[in-house]
Amino acid sequence: MSLDSVLTRIDQNMPDAVERLFDLMRIKSISTDPAFDKDVEAAADWLVQELQSIGIAAEKRLTSGHPMVVGHVDGPADDVPHILFYGHYDVQPVDPLELWDRDPFDPALEDTAAGKVIRGRGSSDDKGQLMTFVEACRAWKAEHGALPCKITFLFEGEEESGSPSLVPFLQENAEELSCDIALICDTGLFQSKVPAITTMLRGLLAEDFTITGPSRDLHSGMYGGIAMNPIRILSKILAGLHDDTGAVTVPGFYDGVEELPEDIRAQWQGLNFDHASYLGDVGLKAPAGEQDRTPLEQIWARPTCDVNGVWGGYTGDGFKTVLPSQASAKLSFRLVGQQDPDKIRTAFRSYLESALPEGFTVEYRTEKGSSASQMSITDPAFEKARLALSDEWPDPAAYVGCGGSIPIAGFFKDMLNMDSMLIGFGCDDDQIHSPNEKYDMNSFHKGTRSWARILDALTR
Ligand SMILES: [Zn+2]
Secondary structure: OOHHHHHHHHHHHHHHHHHHHHHHHOOOOEOOOHHHHHHHHHHHHHHHHHHHHOOOEEEEEOOOOOOEEEEEEOOOOOOOOOEEEEEEOOEOOOOOHHHOOOOOOOOEEEEEOOEEEEEOOOOOOOHHHHHHHHHHHHHHHHHHOOOOOOEEEEEEOOHHHOOOOHHHHHHHOHHHHOOOEEEEOOOEOEOOOEOEEEEEEOEEEEEEEEEEOOOOOEEHHHHEOOEOOHHHHHHHHHHOOEOOOOOEOOOOOOOOOOOOOHHHHHHHHHOOOOHHHHHHOOOOOOOOOOOOOOHHHHHHOOOEEEEEEEEEOOOOOOOOOEEOOEEEEEEEEEEOOOOOHHHHHHHHHHHHHHOOOOOOEEEEEEOOOEOOEEOOOOOHHHHHHHHHHHHHOOOOOEEEEEOOOOHHHHHHHHHHOOEEEEEOOEOOOOOOOOOOOEEEHHHHHHHHHHHHHHHHHHOO
């Protein structure tokens, strides 16, 4: 089978592909606002039709929230992987509307100094990215009459509003949706340039607590000096969380943290991450993580502890010489490797409680933590996809980490026992979730070509 003919067809199809994307972008599928429920459903219907038009058995599947779109296409059995492709068709709200240079739901191609861009809500996140895969399939089907492998399509309509129906849907349809590997297109090029497969996502653990000392707020003229102030205790606890080298001091915190494999370390070095401008953009100079780690490691491969909020006492206008009864804080930990959120919670709590004076109590408001996701890149599919991406783009593709959490990849792993390749073509300046969202025409075009190359590589 010839890949070249598919790529040529993608090139020729581009004007029509852009028109089709515009059709989808005109649908105001804002999932968080019930006023747009009908529009969200219309976007699902549009996608069902679109998939059907290229011979894919697709349907809208109702949930207790917005519908899922599920499609299946058969391929040659046995020796080629069964792929699941995931994207989402809902978008973020558009306010503040006055900051848009054009109607967010009236998409257009614009010429900019950096090249042509597709402007409008959802262009990058995630309608444009989702359509790169659909367009690659369309061209493949047109050239070869059939797709090269079994593919299951899963399009979600609630990603921008917390995915409330996703977990139950995956549970109820686990057998139908379990494939050999998932392709998730909702990420970006590294520094807007280098094609990347995200293989490490940090987990998250949050802790929210109040410590109580005196049974009521006290006057510092009467009790100052003799009474222990909970804010003094809290400050000491928080200040002690990191040592002078930036390492977290909670005993056992680094259990389960793994060293980077040498080949990944080399790839990351090759990315020439410009941490000075990354920090400079937000008015900072020096990396604050563990000082014996590179800046990229600090963001992608090392765990963190951050104080997200702290309060207590009197914070209004003027002064009140109060010695408060309580002090509170919110903390979060980003987790990596095999770190166990439950063990870290326990370790943090004993660190905290051992610092409390006699008579002090602490109350926790608990949320469930999530562990990190790590893809097993020993699966040959990863290297095939990486080389295929490298063939399309000027820079060789890299395996990268992601400092945040992308829950869908964890759900696929935990519920469907399926690894995910997170591949996307967004740029840092796409302004997703903000006014004037755009997607580079280059991303749309080369992204579509990339999927054709990946399909070819995975099925050869
Ligand atoms: Zn998205």
